[in-house]
Amino acid sequence: MPTQLLFTRFLNAHFAGPVDALLRAMHVQPLYPRAPISNAFSMELLIFIAMILYFVAVRATLSVEKPGAVQHLAEMTHEFVSEQGESIIGHGFETFTGYLTVLGLFILIGNLMGLVPGLESPTADVVVPLGFALVTFFYYHYYGIKSNGFGYIKQFLGPVWQLSWLLLPIEVISHLARVLSLTVRLYANMFAGDLVTLAFFSLVPVGIPLVFMFLHLGVAVVQAYVFMLLAMIYLSLATAHDH
Numbered sequence: 001m002p003t004q005l006l007f008t009r010f011l012n013a014h015f016a017g018p019v020d021a022l023l024r025a026m027h028v029q030p031l032y033p034r035a036p037i038s039n040a041f042s043m044e045l046l047i048f049i050a051m052i053l054y055f056v057a058v059r060a061t062l063s064v065e066k067p068g069a070v071q072h073l074a075e076m077t078h079e080f081v082s083e084q085g086e087s088i089i090g091h092g093f094e095t096f097t098g099y100l101t102v103l104g105l106f107i108l109i110g111n112l113m114g115l116v117p118g119l120e121s122p123t124a125d126v127v128v129p130l131g132f133a134l135v136t137f138f139y140y141h142y143y144g145i146k147s148n149g150f151g152y153i154k155q156f157l158g159p160v161w162q163l164s165w166l167l168l169p170i171e172v173i174s175h176l177a178r179v180l181s182l183t184v185r186l187y188a189n190m191f192a193g194d195l196v197t198l199a200f201f202s203l204v205p206v207g208i209p210l211v212f213m214f215l216h217l218g219v220a221v222v223q224a225y226v227f228m229l230l231a232m233i234y235l236s237l238a239t240a241h242d243h
Contacts, residue, residue, distance in 0.1 A: 096235055
């Protein structure tokens with residue numbers, strides 16, 4: 001039986017049965033039938049709930065005359081993502097602002113959860129960064145096809161038609177490598193950060209671990225920004241009309 005966080009234990013105590021039934025309906029045999037819900041999933045669920053409450057609070061407190069702290073935070077976040085999107089993606093960046101904002105916030109909160117006692121960073125589990133990478137992969141290809149139609153395939157064939165047979169597999173591999181790159185970069189940094197912080201807390205409970213907590217904080221912010229930035233770059237390349 002894997003070690004369960006308090007919230008994970010609560011979810012398994014109340015929902016293990018329905019989750020087991022759902023997994024078996026999908027022909028998936030749960031490894032631990034009494035605890036099919038992992039810590040990573042429970043942390044993602046917490047983030048989802050927190051973000052829903054945040055956006056509801058933003059919507060409920062919108063005010064032109066007296067904007068509150070929540071609205072100011074939302075406007076700063078939107079402005080930051082919009083500025084980055086406009087400079088990298090260019091015309092039509094507004095289409096992707098919602099996805100990029102949610103992606104960046106979700107990863108950022110997930111990265112920071114490891115600093116809270118009793119919680120873990122879901123991004124330190126390789127499945128979670130892989131999910132972000134796959135969703136982003138299909139997202140930018142979808143909009144690449146939507147923006148360019150059949151002409152999108154030209155991106156994979158190169159400028160010289162005679163070499164298209166050689167460039168096509170190379171381009172396909174390079175795009176698949178983006179999934180690996182996004183996954184490993186986020187997972188490795190967050191897993192290492194959590195491991196180092198935990199190790200120093202167990203050895204020296206006061207003083208030195210605080211340094212690594214601030215380092216973890218910096219890594220968490222940078223990795224969330226880098227992931228969002230790379231997603232913008234891939235969207236820019238996919239939706240450009242000058243292939």
